[in-house]
Amino acid sequence: MKLARFFWREKTRWGVLEDDWIFSISGSVYGDFQKEDELCTLEDVKLLAPAEPSIMVCVGINYWKATNASGDTVEAKRDAPRFFFKPPTTLSNHLDGVRYPAASQDPHCEVELCTVIKRRARNVSRENAADYILGYTCGNELGALDFAREDKNVTRARGFDTSGPIGPHLVTGLDTANLRLTSRINGEVEQDGTTADMIYDVSEIIQRVTAFITLQPGDVVWTGTPPVRSPVKTGDTLEVEIEGIGVLRNEVLAPR
Numbered sequence: 001m002k003l004a005r006f007f008w009r010e011k012t013r014w015g016v017l018e019d020d021w022i023f024s025i026s027g028s029v030y031g032d033f034q035k036e037d038e039l040c041t042l043e044d045v046k047l048l049a050p051a052e053p054s055i056m057v058c059v060g061i062n063y064w065k066a067t068n069a070s071g072d073t074v075e076a077k078r079d080a081p082r083f084f085f086k087p088p089t090t091l092s093n094h095l096d097g098v099r100y101p102a103a104s105q106d107p108h109c110e111v112e113l114c115t116v117i118k119r120r121a122r123n124v125s126r127e128n129a130a131d132y133i134l135g136y137t138c139g140n141e142l143g144a145l146d147f148a149r150e151d152k153n154v155t156r157a158r159g160f161d162t163s164g165p166i167g168p169h170l171v172t173g174l175d176t177a178n179l180r181l182t183s184r185i186n187g188e189v190e191q192d193g194t195t196a197d198m199i200y201d202v203s204e205i206i207q208r209v210t211a212f213i214t215l216q217p218g219d220v221v222w223t224g225t226p227p228v229r230s231p232v233k234t235g236d237t238l239e240v241e242i243e244g245i246g247v248l249r250n251e252v253l254a255p256r
Helices: 145-151 155-157 200-209
Strands: 001-009 011-018 021-027 033-041 046-048 054-059 082-086 107-108 110-116 133-140 164-171 180-185 189-193 220-222 237-242 246-252
Touching: 001 021, 011 033, 033 110, 046 164, 082 155, 110 145, 110 180, 110 200, 110 237, 133 237, 133 246, 164 220, 164 246
Parallel strands: 054 220
Antiparallel strands: 001 011, 001 046, 001 164, 011 021, 021 033, 054 082, 110 133, 110 220, 133 164, 180 189, 180 237, 237 246
8 A cells, every 4th residue: 555645735634545546544544544535636736755753763884785984885794783863854755855065075865765653662573563664665865975974973964954855655565575776866877776685674673773762653764775875966856766665756956
């Protein structure tokens, strides 16, 4: 099932997306809900990021052969994932413009599989992780890699406004074991990988995150990016695509 969060007739709503039609729902997407009547077409609405996070948790360098901002390559599995946070102000919608900080000299983009949480999650086991997932969506993890090198952390580099576009919708019940992930800049392929190369899979990430923090309905977990980051510039069209989900598209606006 595809779930869309959208703005229509002066209201923000959730609905079920089938082809180009959106159907209303009764109940909450974070609980029990039912598909109801045909509501509108996809052309009638503005798609919004399909999550309402209080926090977004990210996994750094979670693919074999991926590199960090300093160029170090992952060759062996670490004892634990490297986590960092993106504030809700980083969230951006499908087709919205994104902006890098004016001071950044090394802006990049990265395709990531994102997981949206559907109910309060604390100390979740790997075996039960799927019960806490509402669905999956595409994420474009924007980064100012020069900031990461200067600061020796990613607070500025990954936490600036609009640095976390997700969308265009959620897909429920998706098998994430071997999905193709692609990023493109102005139509040219930059990254081409598969979730089969994750060091920590989705279930283990959920287990490890909820061992130290309580996730709330609508929170987002970013699961890392395959090798090769992609440098961008003002005016570029960024696309990230994940098999079974779709394409998230954004344009890079002038910095400010």
